[in-house]
Amino acid sequence: MRAIEISSFGSPSGLRVTERPVPHLLSGELLIRVAAAGINRPDVLQRQGKYPPPPAVTDIPGLEIAGEIVAGAAHEAGLHLGQQICALVPGGGYAEYCAVPAALCLPVPAGWSLLEAASLPETLFTVWSNIFDRAHIQPGESLLVQGGTSGIGVMAIQLATALGHRVWATAGSEEKARACERLGAERGINYRTEDFVAVIKDMTQSRGVDVILDMVGGDYIARELDCLADEGRLVLIALLGGARSQINLAPILMRRLSLTGSTLRGRSVTFKAAIAQQLRWRVWPLLETRSIKPVIDRVFPLEQAANAHELMESGTHIGKIMLSLDTIRA
Ligand SMILES: NC(=O)c1ccc[n+]([C@@H]2O[C@H](COP(=O)([O-])OP(=O)(O)OC[C@H]3O[C@@H](n4cnc5c(N)ncnc54)[C@H](OP(=O)(O)O)[C@@H]3O)[C@@H](O)[C@H]2O)c1
Numbered sequence: 001m002r003a004i005e006i007s008s009f010g011s012p013s014g015l016r017v018t019e020r021p022v023p024h025l026l027s028g029e030l031l032i033r034v035a036a037a038g039i040n041r042p043d044v045l046q047r048q049g050k051y052p053p054p055p056a057v058t059d060i061p062g063l064e065i066a067g068e069i070v071a072g073a074a075h076e077a078g079l080h081l082g083q084q085i086c087a088l089v090p091g092g093g094y095a096e097y098c099a100v101p102a103a104l105c106l107p108v109p110a111g112w113s114l115l116e117a118a119s120l121p122e123t124l125f126t127v128w129s130n131i132f133d134r135a136h137i138q139p140g141e142s143l144l145v146q147g148g149t150s151g152i153g154v155m156a157i158q159l160a161t162a163l164g165h166r167v168w169a170t171a172g173s174e175e176k177a178r179a180c181e182r183l184g185a186e187r188g189i190n191y192r193t194e195d196f197v198a199v200i201k202d203m204t205q206s207r208g209v210d211v212i213l214d215m216v217g218g219d220y221i222a223r224e225l226d227c228l229a230d231e232g233r234l235v236l237i238a239l240l241g242g243a244r245s246q247i248n249l250a251p252i253l254m255r256r257l258s259l260t261g262s263t264l265r266g267r268s269v270t271f272k273a274a275i276a277q278q279l280r281w282r283v284w285p286l287l288e289t290r291s292i293k294p295v296i297d298r299v300f301p302l303e304q305a306a307n308a309h310e311l312m313e314s315g316t317h318i319g320k321i322m323l324s325l326d327t328i329r330a
Pocket of ligand 1: 153171
């Protein structure tokens with residue numbers, strides 16, 4: 001099969017088209033003919049040599065796909081051969097075929113194309129497990145999303161808005177801040193010209209926000225603690241602004257704040273399958289009524305994976321960057 005491999009760590013030019021054997025299936029896995037795959041920031045880190053795949057996972061990058069089931073005991077998972085699905089995968093998405101635990105396959109939502117469905121798994125699993133499971137956002141509580149126009153951000157804004165939460169989001173330009181508002185954020189905050197702490201305090205009569213989803217870390221942490229409401233929860237999913245931070249711990253005690261975080265890729269299939277079930281029950285109806293819409297910035301053919309990574313690193317995109325394969329009409 002055709003696949004993209006990381007021939008050398010470093011720049012996007014290290015991504016190269018190669019021929020690999022079609023994956024062998026392990027117990028509980030299905031073989032998917034891939035129609036489309038999403039690009040995610042962790043793929044960039046893997047290409048740079050900073051995020052190795054978990055043990056026993058293929059070195060081919062790619063964490064989410066959509067396509068058609070072509071082999072495996074699909075019926076045991078309530079699926080069938082030929083069915084179109086989207087799936088979270090621990091690696092191997094940038095390829096014509098991908099082996100996937102059946103428990104991590106979800107049906108393509110009604111009305112969504114395969115290409116659109118491939119943009120869902122990594123962001124939905126991450127957003128759900130961090131905002132709804134880890135931070136336990138409650139009805140009536142509010143959310144601040146850092147990096148509102150990232151693939152993760154556009155999903156977090158839409159999902160939280162669709163479930164009735166007040167949402168604010170930060171982004172690095174006016175255009176991106178307005179895009180956050182079009183997705184449902186009450187206010188997009190251009191962090192280059194505005195102080196998100198001041199905006200949040202102003203818009204909440206100094207109460208603060210209940211939950212923050214953060215991919216920046218670094219010197220954001222102290223400011224985030226400052227604009228959390230009493231009992232607020234700060235959830236870290238990445239450290240784009242640095243892994244070290246000096247903070248005053250007193251507010252954590254005095255205002256009963258929580259600071260937590262997680263990474264998804266290395267978690268067990270059982271853990272991810274439990275998220276898949278919640279998504280199917282709570283989120284699929286929102287996708288099928290288009291309360292949540294796909295936000296796709298640009299689509300590249302598989303061979304142009306390097307160009308797709310260049311676009312992600314340019315930071316000019318809004319939403320998802322996708323790879324399309326010509327195996328099935330995406
Ligand atoms: N923990 C997990 O399980 C998990 C899973 C998936 C992804 N992630 C992480 O989530 C993040 C988003 O992933 P993605 O695939 O959606 O990536 P993406 O689309 O490339 O988004 C990255 C975003 O980060 C923002 N950004 C970059 N540097 C920043 C800084 N110093 N300050 C503020 N914002 C900054 C950029 O927005 P502006 O241009 O507007 O600044 C951009 O929107 C990545 O860091 C990724 O590693 C974590």
